[in-house]
Amino acid sequence: MSITYLEAIREAQYEALREDPSVFLYGQDIATFGGAFKATKNLSKEFPNRVFDAPISEDAMVGMAIGAAVEGARPIIEMQFADFSSIGFNQIVNQAATLFWRTNVPCPITIRLPSGGTAGSGPFHSQSMEAIYAHYPGLVIVTPATVEDAYWMLLDSVKLNDPVIFCEHKFLYYHLKADQIGDRELPIGKARIARPGRHATIVTYSAMVHEALRAAEELQLDGYQIEVVDLRSVKPMDTDTILASVARTGRLLALGEAFPWGGVTAEIIARVTTDGFHLLDAPPMRLNSKDTPIPYHPNLWKSHRPTTSTIAAALRRLLRN
Amino acid sequence: MLLSRVLEEKLGSLYRAGGRIVGGVYLGKGQEAFSAALGVQLRKGKDIYGPLIRDQAGRIAFGEPIIDTVRTYLGAVTGPMRGRDGNIHRGRPKEGHMAMISHLGSLLSVVAGGLFARRLAGTLADSIGATSIGDGGTSTGAFHEGLNMAAVEKLPIIVSIANNQYAYSTPNTRQYACENLVDRAAGYGIEGVTVDATDLASCLKAFRAATARARAGGGPQMIVGTLLRLAGHGEHDDASYIPDTKRQGPSARDCLQVAEDFARDRGWMSSADLRELNEEVRRNVDQTVSKVSKEPAPDPFKENWQALSCAELVEGQHEA
Ligand SMILES: Cc1ncc(C[n+]2csc(CCOP(=O)(O)OP(=O)(O)O)c2C)c(N)n1
Numbered sequence: 001m002s003i004t005y006l007e008a009i010r011e012a013q014y015e016a017l018r019e020d021p022s023v024f025l026y027g028q029d030i031a032t033f034g035g036a037f038k039a040t041k042n043l044s045k046e047f048p049n050r051v052f053d054a055p056i057s058e059d060a061m062v063g064m065a066i067g068a069a070v071e072g073a074r075p076i077i078e079m080q081f082a083d084f085s086s087i088g089f090n091q092i093v094n095q096a097a098t099l100f101w102r103t104n105v106p107c108p109i110t111i112r113l114p115s116g117g118t119a120g121s122g123p124f125h126s127q128s129m130e131a132i133y134a135h136y137p138g139l140v141i142v143t144p145a146t147v148e149d150a151y152w153m154l155l156d157s158v159k160l161n162d163p164v165i166f167c168e169h170k171f172l173y174y175h176l177k178a179d180q181i182g183d184r185e186l187p188i189g190k191a192r193i194a195r196p197g198r199h200a201t202i203v204t205y206s207a208m209v210h211e212a213l214r215a216a217e218e219l220q221l222d223g224y225q226i227e228v229v230d231l232r233s234v235k236p237m238d239t240d241t242i243l244a245s246v247a248r249t250g251r252l253l254a255l256g257e258a259f260p261w262g263g264v265t266a267e268i269i270a271r272v273t274t275d276g277f278h279l280l281d282a283p284p285m286r287l288n289s290k291d292t293p294i295p296y297h298p299n300l301w302k303s304h305r306p307t308t309s310t311i312a313a314a315l316r317r318l319l320r321n
Numbered sequence: 322m323l324l325s326r327v328l329e330e331k332l333g334s335l336y337r338a339g340g341r342i343v344g345g346v347y348l349g350k351g352q353e354a355f356s357a358a359l360g361v362q363l364r365k366g367k368d369i370y371g372p373l374i375r376d377q378a379g380r381i382a383f384g385e386p387i388i389d390t391v392r393t394y395l396g397a398v399t400g401p402m403r404g405r406d407g408n409i410h411r412g413r414p415k416e417g418h419m420a421m422i423s424h425l426g427s428l429l430s431v432v433a434g435g436l437f438a439r440r441l442a443g444t445l446a447d448s449i450g451a452t453s454i455g456d457g458g459t460s461t462g463a464f465h466e467g468l469n470m471a472a473v474e475k476l477p478i479i480v481s482i483a484n485n486q487y488a489y490s491t492p493n494t495r496q497y498a499c500e501n502l503v504d505r506a507a508g509y510g511i512e513g514v515t516v517d518a519t520d521l522a523s524c525l526k527a528f529r530a531a532t533a534r535a536r537a538g539g540g541p542q543m544i545v546g547t548l549l550r551l552a553g554h555g556e557h558d559d560a561s562y563i564p565d566t567k568r569q570g571p572s573a574r575d576c577l578q579v580a581e582d583f584a585r586d587r588g589w590m591s592s593a594d595l596r597e598l599n600e601e602v603r604r605n606v607d608q609t610v611s612k613v614s615k616e617p618a619p620d621p622f623k624e625n626w627q628a629l630s631c632a633e634l635v636e637g638q639h640e641a
């Protein structure tokens with residue numbers, strides 16, 4: 001038996017609903033229909049009156065989750081696509097993110113964002129929004145790259161007493177499978193060494209972990225051992241694990257699928273150059289998408305985002321420096 | 322209507338055959354009469370039209386050539402969106418055909434803005450704007466804000482609401498709590514009417530009257546059409562959540578059938594005429610698709626990868 005990344009997300013929500021009666025689910029088409037991606041399949045049957053179809057009102061969906069959280073509930077909100085969370089942006093960054101700091105009342109909500117690009121999805125069904133939310137104080141931003149993390153980090157997110165933006169990657173939904181869900185290994189806030197190496201470090205997260213691993217395989221043929229660090233959560237960002245890796249390799253490539261201006265990869269580079277400049281044998285590099293909206297046609301889309309071959313090319317340049 | 326139906330059937334079959342269309346296909350089956358009845362009232366070059374998901378028929382009636390649709394679905398560089406955006410997300414803003422984004426409700430204020438600017442510039446004359454939305458889209462803040470603003474500014478805009486009873490899988494009972502969406506018009510201080518959207522003649526009458534009121538300075542006009550979505554949300558969706566009782570109800574009438582019967586009953590067209598028309602339309606669609614199929618796909622090396630119109634402000638890619 002195997003389980004996909006998407007099924008793990010469903011299972012985690014099942015478990016969250018089972019464990020804690022204060023958990024409820026609110027989102028468009030998530031009840032009988034089971035969600036646009038089927039991440040809540042059958043949950044409304046298994047937990048009557050705890051899984052609700054929302055009107056197309058993202059601002060109000062987030063607002064109602066915040067109000068419910070103040071009353072002791074632990075809502076999980078599904079955005080149909082991460083891109084539509086921009087409509088709930090005000091409630092997320094101004095209401096949810098500031099609540100604890102202003103009032104000492106925590107805000108335990110989890111907002112699930114089906115994120116990232118897939119071929120043919122175009123500029124409004126492909127976005128990666130982790131950086132924009134990470135910019136605001138008061139939010140936890142989770143970006144699972146594995147089936148285990150999708151499961152355990154979603155359960156952890158629901159238990160966390162702070163608002164969590166749970167960025168689940170649509171590209172991994174069906175493609176990524178595990179034989180079973182193993183034990184919970186790391187808490188939110190800790191990065192993972194996805195592949196050990198000694199010549200260069202790639203720090204990345206979410207779907208790009210898998211592209212990075214493939215690029216590392218490719219470089220292995222040239223005799224290079226590339227270490228891949230999977231951040232797991234981009235905020236908090238596990239700087240210690242990043243620095244320890246760079247200390248081993250002396251070279252850094254920060255990799256992300258999101259737009260290039262600022263963002264997670266810039267944060268990685270900023271931290272390593274300020275706290276670990278002496279560890280670097282070469283200028284650090286970063287690789288992101290291009291600085292345009294995300295294109296529709298697969299030819300353009302493939303060139304817009306980093307791929308195994310552009311990552312491998314970047315690594316070769318990094319190793320030559 | 323017929324052209325729209327035949328074109329969309331073709332798009333659906335291309336999608337199901339796989340390979341040619343990557344991404345979704347969203348059809349307006351059953352909504353052609355309501356959509357086209359608005360489109361024909363608009364004058365390309367003078368009015369501003371902000372169509373939505375299920376407005377293939379309205380776009381044709383407005384004057385969009387079907388090759389624009391096909392090129393956008395196939396992602397051809399020759400199309401209005403040049404492969405950058407796809408399917409229903411297309412338009413030619415300078416021709417008054419606004420290019421929708423996915424975020425529902427967002428276009429209403431944009432169409433209003435065009436009209437506002439014309440009024441400021443003294444060029445509004447009798448031009449109007451029009452935009453469409455579904456029952457689900459009326460739940461957005463953007464829809465409410467846009468409509469309220471248009472009402473405050475008393476802009477000549479038609480807001481066409483295709484109440485097809487579902488937003489993806491969500492029935493109206495989970496979308497709004499008023500008796501009829503048109504009841505909201507009073508709250509905005511605007512005029513609103515309902516129409517049986519399966520009946521072309523009624524739709525034409527309603528939109529003709531509403532556009533005339535708007536052109537005459539009557540401010541925003543809401544038209545709510547009652548119908549049923551006769552396709553899935555997209556072609557990936559079998560819409561099995563729509564119960565048979567609804568599928569057999571009066572709002573599930575096929576507007577195309579109703580219109581054809583109407584034309585036949587009046588003696589405007591014979592069955593043979595209709596058959597001939599059908600064949601001609603099919604040939605047109607097939608020729609367009611085969612022409613576009615031979616056109617080049619976008620080449621990433623020819624793309625300029627610039628999102629700013631001021632080329633001198635485009636930053637180099639600061640990366641590996
Ligand atoms: C703000 C926003 N949230 C969610 C979506 C995803 N979405 C696309 S179409 C749709 C249903 C729209 O229903 P309705 O407005 O009734 O139009 P219909 O599809 O029935 O024509 C949803 C939820 C979206 N496009 N925009």
Ligand SMILES: [Mg+2]
Pocket residue numbers: 455456457483484485486487488489
């Ligand atoms: Mg609808």
